[in-house]
Amino acid sequence: MADPTLVRESFALAPSSPVVDESGPYPVIRGVSLCGLTSEHGYEYLPTAWTDADIKRYDGLPSYEGHADGTRKPSEKVGWFENSRRRPSGQPEADYFLEPDHPMTPRLIRAAKNNPKLFALSHTAHVRWGERSGRRVVEGFRSIHSVDVVDRGGTNGGIFESAPGGTAVKVKISDYANRLAPKLTIEQLVKLKTLVKEEGGSDMPADAPAPDAAGTGGQDGVDAAFLAAGMAALKECMDTPGDRAKVKACAKRLVKLLMAHGDIKGEPEEVTEEPAKKEEPKPEPTKEAAPVDHSAAIADEIVREGFAPSATQLKALRGMPLPADRVAFIREQKGLSKATAPASASRESVSLVTEGAPAAESEVEQARKKMAALARQNQGLKPSKN
16 A cells, blocks of 8 residues: 555635735735645544645645646646645645636636635645544645645535534445446456455455545555455454464465465465374384294204214304204314205214214214213203113
8 A cells, every 4th residue: 555645635715804815916815725624535634744844835836727637737727825824723724826817717706705615625645644543644745736726625515614524434345445446457356356255344444545536546445455354354363362263264364365466376385273293102112032942953953963062063053043054054063065965864873974984883872872962951851861
């Protein structure tokens, strides 16, 4: 929304005596009111809006016949103002000097003398908006352009008296959009249609630019309407502090407004509430599987291979779960260069395999008994009497 805003507002003339002076080369209507304090559109001009420098701006300020945008023609100039001063109420007044040959001059003089309700003066300036006690107000001026002659003033019932202003009426976004529509492009109309559908019942703020004012552009009005909707959504959230559901709904509502206005392109990320973190259950400690006892199988393999292991060799065998690895280890320890298939023999009949010459029968028998005893010991059995 642009600030300052160009505003054209018509007010009554309120002269002091004498009303008209035609003694000089230029007819003068003395003590005319250049700007009133109350507008029939529902806002006010603060008496403090005019600084001393603002009052002096009216000296030499032109006055034209009616309003028009852009450069004015010299033939449209009715007159100018001199001797600008401040009234006790704070509003400005000045002496209105008229061009003798302008067609409006005799009509203005005649109206001032006989029919005060016929004409009014219209003030055109860039103003700064504010709000006081729920009313929209003008707080100051950036520039003052002209005070022109118009048919009917915005606050007056005539050329001398100003009509009292009423309480500011709140304007809904839907009504504001309807009044703004003639100034809009197709794209802007589509935006406002979406806004009215979602937020048409929300109130416009007191400082929104008048939708039908000459100085209010289409985009200014669109921005003001979307800002009003956004502020309404934000206020609703702030009225319910701590309500997470309300905050979530408010955020979603604001995102939709920004998308309709065009500030967000594409699909926005979904506004979701961050879920509470859940504690992961601690895994139960895994129980190690009980080691498999291969003592019986090792004893069979030792007897079958005719091997008398040392304590270190026996410990190594117990650490080998696979029979093939154990047999290969036994044969390696015996010093064989090639693995040979184990002989199919029971504990009662086994031959001790050694390198070199065959062992005597007594030695074989001794080895068999020794291996059988060792096997029984590994299995936790008592020694055999045999």
